[in-house]
Amino acid sequence: MDVEALRTFVAVAGTGQFQAAADKLGISQQAVSKRIAALERHIEVTLLVRTSRGSRLSLDGQVFLPHAKKVLAALEQAEQAVRPGCRPLRVDVLNRRISPAQAVYRFYRSHPETGLDAVTLSRENAAQAAQAVLEGTVDASFRALSADQVPAGISAERLLDAPLELLVGPGHPLADAPRVSPADLAGHRIWIPGIRPGTEWAAFYQALSEAFGLSIDALGPNFGDEALMDALADSASLATLVGSGDRYLWPQTHDLRRIPLHDPTPVYPHVLLFRSGDQHPVLTALRDYLRTAGPRTPHDVWAPDWVESFTPWCGKRPSTP
Numbered sequence: 001m002d003v004e005a006l007r008t009f010v011a012v013a014g015t016g017q018f019q020a021a022a023d024k025l026g027i028s029q030q031a032v033s034k035r036i037a038a039l040e041r042h043i044e045v046t047l048l049v050r051t052s053r054g055s056r057l058s059l060d061g062q063v064f065l066p067h068a069k070k071v072l073a074a075l076e077q078a079e080q081a082v083r084p085g086c087r088p089l090r091v092d093v094l095n096r097r098i099s100p101a102q103a104v105y106r107f108y109r110s111h112p113e114t115g116l117d118a119v120t121l122s123r124e125n126a127a128q129a130a131q132a133v134l135e136g137t138v139d140a141s142f143r144a145l146s147a148d149q150v151p152a153g154i155s156a157e158r159l160l161d162a163p164l165e166l167l168v169g170p171g172h173p174l175a176d177a178p179r180v181s182p183a184d185l186a187g188h189r190i191w192i193p194g195i196r197p198g199t200e201w202a203a204f205y206q207a208l209s210e211a212f213g214l215s216i217d218a219l220g221p222n223f224g225d226e227a228l229m230d231a232l233a234d235s236a237s238l239a240t241l242v243g244s245g246d247r248y249l250w251p252q253t254h255d256l257r258r259i260p261l262h263d264p265t266p267v268y269p270h271v272l273l274f275r276s277g278d279q280h281p282v283l284t285a286l287r288d289y290l291r292t293a294g295p296r297t298p299h300d301v302w303a304p305d306w307v308e309s310f311t312p313w314c315g316k317r318p319s320t321p
Contacts, residue, residue, distance in 0.1 A: 003075065005039040006068050008032055009047060013065050017054040088115035089282035092129055092141035095122055097225070099162040099245035100142035100270050107289045114282050126200040130154055133273050139283060140274040144200040146306035155276045158310035159290040161267040161297040162243035166259040171236035174259060181263040182212040182302070189215055190239050191231070193222035201268075205241075207304035208266055216241075232256055243268055264302040271310055 011021035012032065022029045040047055047061035057065060093101040101118060108116050119138060121129050126145040132138050134153055142160065150156045166185065168175050174184065195202050195218035209216045225248060232238055233254035242248065242258070250256055272290070274283055 001042060002035070002038060003072075005035040005042075007072060008035040009039055009061075010065070010068050010072060012036065012048060012055060013057055013061065016056065087280075088117040089140070089280055089286070090117045090119055090138045091286070092121045092132070092138045093118050094129075094142055095120055097247045099160055099243045099268075102245045102247060103160055103290060104286070106293070107286055110289070110293070111285060114285070116282060125198055127151075130273050133275060136275075139278065139280060140272055140286075142270040142272055144204055144269050144304075144307060145271060147309040150273070153276055154273050155278075156271050156273050156310065157287065158269055158271045158307065159287065160270040160272070161301065161303070162245055162270060163298055163301075164241050164261050164266045164268065165244050166239055166261060167232060167242050167248075168239045168257050168259065169232045169235055170255040170257065172239060172257075173236075174239070175257050177259055179260040179262050182208070182214065182261055182266055185239070186213045187215070188239055189217070189237055190241060191219070191228075192216060192240055193218050193220060193228060203306070204268060204304060207306070211302070226250075229254060229256065262298075262300060264300040265298040266302045267297065269303045269307045269310065271307070 008021060008025060008027075011024050012018060015021050015024065018032045018036075019029050022032045025032070036048060043064070045060040045064075046058050047064055048055045049058050049061075091104055093104055095101065096118070101120075104116070104118055108114060121132060121138065121141065124132065126143040126149060129138075129141040129143050130145075130149070130151050133141050134151060145156075147156070166174065166180060174180055174188070177184075192205060195205060205216050208214060228240060229248065229250040232240065233250070233256060244258075244260070272287065
């Protein structure tokens, strides 16, 4: 069915005059007549009865009119939904407790009128997330990857470096340290359950363990964050690594300790992926926000070699020990 013919019928029904409808639509009266005739042939009924005073709806036209208005309203809503700035920006934050989710939440708090939809593609690796951005499943995704892994059609900015912290129970030998270096962790068991082979976080922790001689494993079943917190509280030797902006909750009686790492400070480099040329105003605002209001990258940063091609927005390239 011709949408313009449908719009013309509604205009004639509203004005009662072919010429008035033509003036409203910015077309000729002859074009109005042709559109109405084509619509009536298509649905095989007479919609308008011509009179000396103009035109009026036939009985079929009276039945057809509210449906025609609904169709035009639905089309307008569909067009409005995808106009730049009208559709909420869909951002993959990977996991709702880690730094990207917290940064996007702070952005939303500072821009409460913003249309935003935070999603978690937690089962996808960096390549799959990039493909989801390319296909339009999401508008942007925070991932850690090298520049040569970014597919054509995707732009990438390293906008969020998350410093790592050691998380231990009160009986751990390092529990009372104000801060420790990665070298101090050699010989300690660092347990990070849920690391999956083939993911960017598996590659990150592999690079970290090799750089500093650490023992990082994901052995055993992953029963979730609560079970990990319980295990840390009960152990005098177990430790894990978390991002400084990650949000974890545990009972006060656990007395867990978050200890900053320094000399150097390992950071997890979250790179924002988005379609090249995407002009969504919320994406532009988010990128600007992360550049100006996001956490600053430490001066003694360490990151894997494969992300060094991305310069963090603090203006300094990461260095390796």
